[in-house]
Amino acid sequence: MFNKLKTGFQRNRYKIAIFFLMASASAVCVLLVAARIAYSDSGRYTTLVWNLFLAWIPFILAYFAYAFSWKKWQLYLVLPASAFLWLIFFPNAPYILTDLQHLARETSSAPIWYDVIVMVWFSWTGLLLGLVSLYLMHDIVQRTFGRLTGWAFVFIVSGLSSFGVYLGRFVRFNSWDILNDPKEIVVTILGLAVDPSKRLVAFTALFSIFYIFVYLTLYSFAHLLQEQTHPIQKELP
Secondary structure, three states: OHHHHHHHHHHOHHHHHHHHHHHHHHHHHHHHHHHHHHHHOOOOOHHHHHHHHHHHHHHHHHHHHHHOOOOHHHHHHHHHHHHHHHHHHOOHHHHHHHHHHHHHOOOOOOOHHHHHHHHHHHHHHHHHHHHHHHHHHHHHHHHHHOHHHHHHHHHHHHHHHHHHHHHHHHHOOOOOHHHHOHHHHHHHHHHHHHOOOHHHHHHHHHHHHHHHHHHHHHHHHHHHHHHHHOOOOOOOO
16 A cells, blocks of 8 residues: 555656645745735735635646546546636636736835735746646647647637636636626627727737747746656667
8 A cells, every 4th residue: 555655656746746836835825915914904915815716726627637537438527527617717827917917006005025026926826827737638638639639729728718818807707707697708709709909919819929938838848857867869870
């Protein structure tokens, strides 16, 4: 029993480490907001804690889907529902990046440098939660349907999530609305598709490019470790 646990830990040590690092980063975020409340007696930025909680949902769903993706019967049973829920909540992770705009609002309740640190911690943690969950889902799709489909999945999700971030930031929709009032969501999306604004096009395009760039960087770093562990041996002449 102990040997099985040890083997399982060694095989998944990086996945476990990422989970605990994300949990630790989230704990630091909450402590930073609590310290700000104690110092300033102001509840500003408390909504960041809720946004961070929402960013954890796609992260957990991706881990759940990944854990059940190694057997075909589990994959086809679990993946459709978990992938649908993951896609709905996935924009909540990169959405936290847009909270940086709150720094433009002047406040004297706390030093500006402290607010910058708070926002960077939350934004970085939310960004990583989204990137790791996308990486796990990318791996599932690639193993199941092939490399080309896997990368098509990454690009499509990046575009859809950027549009979802736009809906959350500017239209003020949230992930729960698609479950509570899907009709209003569909009508709004159709209206935006028929007559898109310049802001919608620019925001979605730029945010998609940014997110794909960051994901490709993370993907390259992940495979850099594999190259160092399993270097390609040159053929002898």
